[in-house]
Amino acid sequence: MTEKTLEQTIIRRGLVTPEELEACKAHRARLASSGKEAPKGLLEIMVAAKALTPGQAQRLIKEVGKETQQRKTEIPGYQILDRLGKGSMGIVYRARQTSVDRIVAVKVLLDVLAQNKEFVRRFQREATIAAKLNHPNIVNAIDAGEVNGLQYFVMEFVEGRTIKDELETGKIYDEPEALRIVLAVAEAMKHAHERGLIHRDIKPENIILTKEGNVKLADLGLARLTADEKQAVAEAGMAIGTPYYISPEQVRGATDVDIRSDIYSLGATFYHMVTGRPPFPGDDPTEVMKKHVDKSITLTPPDHLNTRLSSGLGEVVETMMARNRENRYRDPGDLIIDLKALIEGKRPVIAEQKADTLAKLAEADPDDEDEFDDDGPGGVGLSEEERIELAGVVNARNNVIAVLAILLGLALVSNVILLVAR
Template identity: 65%
Template sequence: MATTTESNPPAKDSKGLSSLNEFNLEKSILRRGLATAAEIDACKAHKAKLASKDESKGLLEIMVEARVLTKSQSMRLLKEAGEANRRVEIPGYQVIEKLGKGSMGVVYKARQTSVDRIVAVKILLDALAQNKEFIKRFDREAKIAAKLSHNNVVNAIDAGDVNGLHYFVMEYVEGGTIKDVLDKNEVFEEKMAIRIVMAVAEALAHAHQRGLIHRDIKPENVILTKDGNVKLADLGLARLTADEKWAMSEAGMAIGTPYYISPEQVRGQVDVDIRADIYSLGATLYHMVTGQVPYGGETAQEVMRKHVDKNTPFVPPDHLNTKLSSGLGVVVETMMAKNRENRYRNPDDLILDLKCLLQGESPMIAGQKPDDLATLAEGDVEDTSRGISEAQLIEVAGYVNGKQSVIVALAAILALSVITNVVVLATR
């Protein structure tokens, strides 16, 4: 389906909607669950009956009269249909329909005529296109996306501007998101959740290798395709880890989504790295397997405070959903450690533990923290001069003592093993 040309416009009803847009309107109403297909068909039949009597009424008007839609719903739909009716012309692309609207732009389904394939085209909102800073951000998103080429990432195809329209062409992906499933009050089975999160972790590993962080991992940004694949989408908040100028320009800003944001993002730290994405992925996994977000609250500020506050208790996912393995609980706790030094260092370490869980084995890295003693020895742990409390020092000391006890026990076992081997050899 391609956009019609001005020389041959489609017929319009009394509400000014073309037949093409009325078709898209029906799809929008069904997709949102505002009416059933039977209700729409009944209203369309009534519309046709009126037309046969030379009485013309728009479909929305009829649906309001039939109390299928409210007046406010019809006004909102009519406004959106009007926006969709605005001609979007980009050389080489034929716009088919509007897919959705975000904070930065409108996304359309289109056909790339040169290779006859379906793509998604994101257009910067008109209001934002008047601001050079937003244009810069939009272009930056396209350039960052172009740095990635992975099976688990929605890949970039093209970008540019024409006649005042700033556009970004992406791979078109059919499917729903994790959020769509959660919105139905469904909970993911453990192994299915692990496979999905592993795919996202592999996408993050690819981004990490290229010095990129996503900064907005959440259920609605993970697409579950119809063919069973997983795609990470929306790089609107992504940035290069090494871009210090960019980081400093956002210092003190809490960038991310409250339910899934990492503590360091809440604080507005400039040295955010891949471990922030691992935290957000952990919060997403938590939601997937429990049906609840890790931290709730009446306001965004309250939720974000809980991510940071060490005194706010963290309820392990396997305590909420007793069908989950304790291994998964430990993995999620490690992903969501408030102190990022206690999280997985990189996506590859996380992937290793997820593979262990899929094989029915205990995680190799989560809960072990083999580098903590070395970190303490190197003096990398915060001391009192950097604001660590006495209680925290006691906690660290207790942790180290516990580790030392384990090391002593292991050394004793190793020594006993060596002595036994010597005795065996001596008796041969």
């Protein structure tokens, strides 16, 4: 039984009026859109609004619950085996694709969100974006569709543990293993970047380590096409991402977020993997996000917390997590060059080049209002002596221009006089 059938049952039994039902649905949609609370079921909302008593809700659950669950998970061509977990947007099941007899993962949009066109569109967009990708380090899409009002998305089934699972046991990754995993994710990001996609939620929970030792990047629920200006404008001002790993520009709700945000988030994940703690710890999500943008808070280099790490790894992580995105790696390809260098026991070439440049430049974020200082483009990073020398050159040039202008003016006057005399 779908939620629509449940609504019809409630009305048919005279438990509420159609107007009361619509008011409860509208209230639930507002709560879901705000993102401030976890999605709630219709009956829960109606009990909170005192439209139904707890006893009435319990009887409805008992009477229609089994039928609802049975039909909810009926998807033609797939045999639902068991439930794997529940996220903010959907429930994930392990299933068998009967046509080829293989195990897959089926994600089903929550009923509470399926009544909202925006959430349906977002769910369908995730499937569409996933279909554009085909890479050994990305959880691949298989199928998607809608049946009896049920939105579903089928993916390859990946058996293993996430980086988050490992970290929660207290594990701290050694440098070679961490480099191997981060390199695999960077390869996946490069594949997505070449197809105009950004993930926007790189974090330990979305990196799966398979039983065979492979690495898979999962969950494209927040992914976006870089060129999708309509979506970018619609999300302006919204901090999209996970607080411990979110980039500064995502915190600000910038509309021009690009692949460098994913590089920052991967850097924060890398940091957590090799130190055992996120780069900016804290219990309050808002305070944690503020630390990502607050220039007065300095990131402790990972090789200072874990002295077994090489200084080269520290330089790579700091470059990935530069607050000014212009100072990060420009794309995953550049990051991959340095990661491979570290794996080979060499120094990170690109990170060190950027470090040399940053030694002469005061870090400023291009997204801030103080993007350009009083020195202007020509004065950034110059010593006092260089500024004086530059000023002298400019003044001398201006004097020459002034003299030429005077001579040109005199020549013009002389020509006019000669012309009149004739």
